[in-house]
Structure formats: C-alpha cells, structure tokens
Amino acid sequence: MRDGVRWTPQRIAWTALLMAWDESPTMQARFARSCQFGRELHPHWQLGEAYSGFTQALAHDSPRVVAGLVRRFQEQMRVRAGARWQYRGWCAFAADGTRIETPHTAANEAGLGCAGREKSAPQVFLTSLWHLGLSLPWDFRTGPGTDSERRHLEAMLDNLPQRSLVVADAGFCGYELCRNILARGHSFLLRVGSNVTLLTELGYHVEQAGKLVYLWPENFRDQPPLVLRLIVLRRKRQTIYLLSNVLDPEELSDEDAAAFYELRWGVEVGYRSYKQTLGRRTMKSRTPERCLLESQWTMLGLWLLGLLSVSQQLNSGDEPRHWSTARARDVVRSVMRRPTQKCCRRWLADELRAARHDSYVRTKAKAARNYPRKKREKPPGPPKIKPATPHQIRLAAKLKQKQLLAA
Numbered sequence: 001m002r003d004g005v006r007w008t009p010q011r012i013a014w015t016a017l018l019m020a021w022d023e024s025p026t027m028q029a030r031f032a033r034s035c036q037f038g039r040e041l042h043p044h045w046q047l048g049e050a051y052s053g054f055t056q057a058l059a060h061d062s063p064r065v066v067a068g069l070v071r072r073f074q075e076q077m078r079v080r081a082g083a084r085w086q087y088r089g090w091c092a093f094a095a096d097g098t099r100i101e102t103p104h105t106a107a108n109e110a111g112l113g114c115a116g117r118e119k120s121a122p123q124v125f126l127t128s129l130w131h132l133g134l135s136l137p138w139d140f141r142t143g144p145g146t147d148s149e150r151r152h153l154e155a156m157l158d159n160l161p162q163r164s165l166v167v168a169d170a171g172f173c174g175y176e177l178c179r180n181i182l183a184r185g186h187s188f189l190l191r192v193g194s195n196v197t198l199l200t201e202l203g204y205h206v207e208q209a210g211k212l213v214y215l216w217p218e219n220f221r222d223q224p225p226l227v228l229r230l231i232v233l234r235r236k237r238q239t240i241y242l243l244s245n246v247l248d249p250e251e252l253s254d255e256d257a258a259a260f261y262e263l264r265w266g267v268e269v270g271y272r273s274y275k276q277t278l279g280r281r282t283m284k285s286r287t288p289e290r291c292l293l294e295s296q297w298t299m300l301g302l303w304l305l306g307l308l309s310v311s312q313q314l315n316s317g318d319e320p321r322h323w324s325t326a327r328a329r330d331v332v333r334s335v336m337r338r339p340t341q342k343c344c345r346r347w348l349a350d351e352l353r354a355a356r357h358d359s360y361v362r363t364k365a366k367a368a369r370n371y372p373r374k375k376r377e378k379p380p381g382p383p384k385i386k387p388a389t390p391h392q393i394r395l396a397a398k399l400k401q402k403q404l405l406a407a
Contacts, residue, residue, distance in 0.1 A: 007057035009065050011045060014038060016058060016293075020278070020301025021332050027051065027284045027294070037336050055290060062293055066300065070139065073303055074159075077134060080311050084320060087133040087263075088256045090165040090187075094264040095172060097127035097149030098271045102283045102291045111288030113146040124283060124295045126274075127152035129160070130267035132167065132260065134310055135321040137270065137303045142295050144288070150177050157184045165189060165252075167264045170380040173243060175220050182226075182245060189231075189244045189252070189260055193380025198230065198243075202388040204396045212247065213385065216392075224399050230385075231257045238379050266321065273325035274302055305329065312353040327355035 018034035019027070031051045038045055048054060078085065085091060101121040102108045108122035115123065123145025129138040139159050141152035150172060157180060160166075164186045170193040181188050192198070198213040205212060205227040216225035229247050231254055233240040242261060246252040275281040280298045285291045302325070309328045310320040331351040388396070 006046065007048065007054060007061075009061055009068075011038070011047060012054075012057055012061055013065050013069060015047070015054065016297040017301050017304055018336065020280075020298045021305065021329065022336065023279060023333060025284075033336070055293075058293055058297075059289060062296070066296055069300055073300075073307055074138065076307060076311070077131065077136060077138070078161075080314055081134055082314065084133040084314070086163075088259065090252075090256075090260070091161050091163055092132040092165040092167055092260050092263070093138055093160065094130040094132055094267040095127070095149075095153050095166055095168040096130070096264075096267040096271070097125060097152065097171075098275075099123040099125055099145050100275065100283060100295055101281065103286055105286045107287045108291060112144045112291065115145045121282070122288075122291075124291050125149070125152070126271075126295055126299065127156075128267065128270070128299065129153075129156055129166075130270055132263040132266060133321075134306075135266045135270075135323065136306045136310060137299065140296075140299050142292050142299075150174060153177065154180050157181060157186065160184070160186055163187075165246075165260065167260045169264070170195075175215055175217050175223075175226065178215065178226055178228075178243075178245070179223070187244065187246050187252075189242055189246075189257055191261070191380065192230075192241050192243045192383045194382060194384065195380075197384040197386060198228075199225070199386060199388045199392065201393075202396050203393055204400055213243075214388070215243070216396075221395060224403065225396060230383075233258050233261070239382065241380075241383055263321075270302070274298060277325045277329060278302060305332065309352045309355045312349050313356070316353055318353075318356070322357045322359075324355045324357050328352060331355060 015031070015034050015038060018037055019030040022030040022033050024030045024033055028051045031054060035047045038047060099115065101123055102112060104121055112122040112124060114120045125143045125145050125147040126140060127149045128140035130136070131138045139156045141155055143152065153172065154177060162185070166181055166186060166188045168188070168190050170191040173190045173192045173196055178188060196215070199216055200213055202214045202225060204214060204225050211230045213228055213230045214225040215228055226245070227247065228243045228245055231242040231244060233242065240261065242257055244252060244257065278298065278301070283291045283294045285294045305325065305328050306323060309323040313320050313323060331348070335348065
C-alpha cells in the first residue's frame with residue numbers, strides 16, 4: 001500500500017488482460033488506456049499511475065495469478081462444453097509451438113536467445129494445447145526462443161483430463177515424449193517423418209493384426225519398444241503418416257484420425273490470431289522477464305476473448321469452433337473506447353454471440369500473396385520402415401522375458 005494505491009491480484013489481472021486486448025503501439029500507452037477503462041468501470045479502484053510500479057507488481061504476483069486463471073478458464077470450459085467436451089469419443093488436444101520476436105535489446109539477446117536465422121531478433125517460445133472440440137486454448141508454456149516444444153508439452157501432460165488424445169505434427173514424434181504420454185495414461189496421434197525409423201516383424205507384440213510398427217531408437221534399446229499403429233492418409237498432393245498408440249481401429253478409426261489431424265489446424269489459426277489479429281507478432285517489452293510476462297498475458301487475453309464468445313454461442317446452440325477472433329476483438333475494443341455508452345451486458349452478450357466466421361462457401365482456392373518472408377517448408381517425407389534384424393528380435397525377446405519375470 002502506498003498513497004492509497006494497491007495492486008491487488010484482481011486489479012493486476014484485469015489490467016493485464018485489458019492491455020492484451022488494447023491496440024496501442026507501446027506498453028505504456030496500453031497501460032494508461034487500460035487503467036482509464038478500469039477507473040471508469042470501477043470508480044473506487046485506486047490504480048497507480050506509474051507503469052514501472054505495475055510491472056513490479058505483475059512480476060511478483062503473476063505466477064500464482066496466471067496459474068489461478070488457467071484453472072478457472074479450464075473449469076469454465078468443462079462446465080460449459082456439454083456434449084462438445086469430447087469429440088468422436090475423445091477429449092482431443094492439438095499441441096504446437098511458435099516463436100514470437102522481441103526487441104533487439106542487449107538484455108533480450110542475452111536472456112532469450114534466438115533459434116532462427118543469423119541476426120534474427122531474440123524470441124519467446126510459446127507452446128500450447130488447443131481443445132479441438134471448442135477451438136480454445138487449454139494450457140500453455142513460455143520460455144526463451146531456444147526452448148523445446150517437447151519439454152513444454154511434457155510439463156503440461158499432468159493437467160490433461162482423462163481419456164485425452166494429443167494430436168501433433170512431426171516435430172513432437174520422439175520415443176521419450178511418447179513414453180511420457182503413455183505413462184500419464186493418455187493417448188497420442190502424431191505425424192511422423194523421414195527422420196524416424198520404424199521396425200516391423202519384431203515379434204514383441206502378440207497380436208499382429210493391422211499395420212503395427214515399433215518405435216525403438218538405438219539409444220533406447222535398454223527400454224521396451226513402443227508398439228504403435230501406422231495410419232496412412234492419402235491426400236491429393238501428399239501422403240500423411242500418423243502414429244498412434246491406439247491399436248484398435250474400432251476405438252480410433254482411420255476416418256477419426258483424419259478428422260482429428262485436420263482439426264489440428266485450429267492451433268495454427270490460434271497463433272495467427274495471437275500475432276496478426278491481436279497485433280502481437282513482436283513483443284514490446286525490453287527485458288526477458290517482461291517479454292515472458294507479456295507473452296503469457298497475451299495468451300490469457302486471447303483465451304478469455306474466446307471463452308466469452310464461445311460461452312454465448314454454446315448458449316444459443318451454435319458450433320463453437322466457428323468463433324471469430326477479429327469480431328470478438330472489435331467488440332471488446334469498442335467497449336474499451338466508450339465504456340459508459342456500451343457496458344450493457346445484454347448488448348455485449350449479443351455482440352459476442354454474433355462474433356462468428358462468415359458462412360459463405362469459397363468458389364476457388366484461396367491464394368495468398370507471395371510475401372518475401374512467407375514460409376515454404378517442405379512437408380515431412382515418409383518414415384523409414386525396416387524389418388527387424390535377428391539381433392533386434394533376440395534383444396526384444398530378452399526384454400519381454402525380463403518384464404514377464406518382473407510381473
């Protein structure tokens with residue numbers, strides 16, 4: 001407490017969330033406008049004038065406030081989802097990571113690093129889990145640009161609900177991560193590329209029905225091989241190879257696998273909304289600690305924006321995956337500009353309910369301009385599939401016998 005000013009967790013949270021929605025070009029301007037809006041809605045709030053004081057309070061309280069908001073948002077998703085909590089019998093989540101540039105300050109370069117090209121800006125690495133039934137975030141982790149999306153995902157596994165299916169692209173396919181997902185009692189559907197070698201005819205699994213393969217890298221031969229199912233999806237221009245621990249096609253059919261993998265694109269759209277729709281392609285903070293805080297609260301702002309919209313659309317029986325970040329953003333920004341005229345809850349609920357993508361049917365392919373920095377990554381090739389050697393078969397038999405004796 002100083003001069004009647006107190007940054008309580010509630011005031012910190014609302015100010016940081018409003019800053020995530022604000023379009024001002026600097027952090028100080030976002031802070032000033034968010035405080036002005038907060039004072040107009042809550043005249044009894046005594047908010048500090050100094051941005052530095054707010055950032056100190058934010059850094060001190062963010063760990064517990066962010067954790068509390070994540071739990072609250074997850075609880076609201078469970079309560080409001082209804083039949084959409086599971087899709088095709090699974091609680092499915094898409095996992096993916098992205099890098100966000102930060103200012104070229106000496107502190108950011110030293111504390112965040114860069115995993116991109118030479119002379120690229122320092123970066124924050126953001127990895128998130130996206131609920132495929134609601135098209136909303138479920139959890140996220142941030143770190144320096146040199147961090148690992150696999151490590152981030154492993155840190156989020158304990159927060160997944162029962163019967164979760166993790167759907168991810170080829171960058172997540174690895175023995176250790178797959179084993180950790182299985183150890184938590186979850187399942188996965190991962191794209192696999194040419195950097196992975198799969199074995200057949202190992203004889204480790206009794207039932208050889210279907211297209212079973214083994215993931216057993218050489219540096220993990222002291223551990224049991226992972227028995228997996230290879231799902232091949234034929235597309236017009238490419239063939240997609242997926243691995244899953246769900247061996248029974250009746251539990252996860254090829255059609256379901258294709259539907260889940262296509263829905264995985266929702267997390268890519270979410271990152272586009274984060275960077276482009278909310279205008280957060282580059283963080284504005286000049287120190288690593290503040291960059292990480294800015295990226296976390298931007299993610300929470302996007303999450304809350306979606307949760308407010310999806311909640312209204314679920315009440316009307318609409319499909320929640322069609323909510324529009326741009327239209328919901330425009331609604332809250334219009335309220336922030338004129339809070340006294342547009343704080344009617346009914347008006348706000350109606351506008352958020354209407355924040356949906358257009359339902360028109362495209363008559364031709366969507367062609368993007370050839371921007372100089374547009375990514376044109378080559379799709380992953382097919383995995384290397386080899387029959388097991390006699391030595392590998394004997395080694396697998398010994399491991400299986402050892403497990404039987406231990407049981």
